[in-house]
């Protein structure tokens with residue numbers, strides 16, 4: 001199989017003109033830099049959650065995944081990944097629209113950096129769409145919706161509407177599991193039939209910020225993602241420029257624990 005792309009987290013293999021094998025590795029990136037130490041098992045969590053959500057959002061937007069495609073996974077093998085069945089997905093090869101479609105229900109993360117006078121976890125009356133460019137190298141930059149629309153045209157309106165619908169749907173689902181969905185990002189592309197498809201990952205802790213609703217009520221903002229890593233590297237004073245520092249084993253195991261616990265909460269409660 002031909003490895004056609006290595007993203008920060010995923011490896012993409014071409015199966016044929018129409019299909020790709022996406023493998024979620026255990027690589028971790030923070031501040032857009034990939035760390036030398038993987039988080040063993042993280043890719044399995046990402047794939048399980050993406051599959052789970054893709055099956056539930058079909059009524060809102062079709063995705064690059066489909067049960068018949070996924071069934072083919074059993075016939076594939078990649079020597080590097082003995083656990084391919086758990087971390088791989090066979091998907092439709094799409095023409096990716098180069099924007100990260102970010103939706104926020106609350107002000108957190110990079111939003112606070114861009115809006116220093118807004119208090120953390122200020123709830124937006126209705127979720128806001130804050131797209132960013134998908135830089136092929138380096139950092140993704142926030143762009144106005146108007147700039148996105150000037151670049152890609154009316155499809156921007158469709159992507160915004162779909163992103164908001166997906167976010168509202170997941171907000172409701174997560175709230176039933178006692179989880180506050182703070183923000184998330186999506187990628188879309190054109191499928192073989194020219195239709196818009198959701199691609200990449202979906203409501204994973206790499207793409208989304210989840211916080212326990214009971215924590216939010218108490219003003220505790222511990223999210224189920226790589227926040228542990230960000231806190232650690234900030235504490236040791238890393239300048240956020242490559243190379244990323246090595247991670248102590250307890251930081252690695254705590255991070256994996258966080259990823260696994262949000263997976264359980266979502267997939268087992270609902």
Ligand SMILES: Nc1ncnc2c1ncn2[C@@H]1O[C@H](COP(=O)(O)OP(=O)(O)OP(=O)(O)O)[C@@H](O)[C@H]1O
Pocket residue numbers: 005006007008009010011012020022064091092093094095096134135136137187189199200201
């Ligand atoms: N169905 C699909 N068809 C084509 N490309 C896809 C599909 N799903 C995901 N991708 C692409 O696969 C890559 C996934 O890799 P990953 O998420 O690790 O990359 P990234 O670090 O976020 O971004 P980059 O690709 O810019 O390095 C992304 O570039 C994404 O756009």
Ligand SMILES: [Mg+2]
Pocket residue numbers: 007200
């Ligand atoms: Mg990505």
